[in-house]
Amino acid sequence: xxxxxxxxEVIDGIERNRQIRxxxxxxxxxxxxxxxxxxxxxxxxxxxxxQQHFKPAFTEDGVIFWxxxx
Numbered sequence: 001x002x003x004x005x006x007x008x009e010v011i012d013g014i015e016r017n018r019q020i021r022x023x024x025x026x027x028x029x030x031x032x033x034x035x036x037x038x039x040x041x042x043x044x045x046x047x048x049x050x051q052q053h054f055k056p057a058f059t060e061d062g063v064i065f066w067x068x069x070x
Contacts, residue, residue: 028062
């Protein structure tokens with residue numbers, strides 16, 4: 001999915017669906033890496049979008065949620 005076109009499709013989907021109010025950023029036991037590459041590097045456009053439109057809202061025991069702010 002790392003291609004720019006696929007990333008833009010994901011971003012467009014999040015942008016159109018205003019019911020998406022939060023993003024699960026981390027969860028203990030989940031693997032955010034594929035082949036040793038973190039998702040933030042694999043899909044940098046999506047990661048940048050999340051950083052610009054979502055902000056930290058909840059962190060506890062390794063669980064991290066960000067909430068939509070714009």
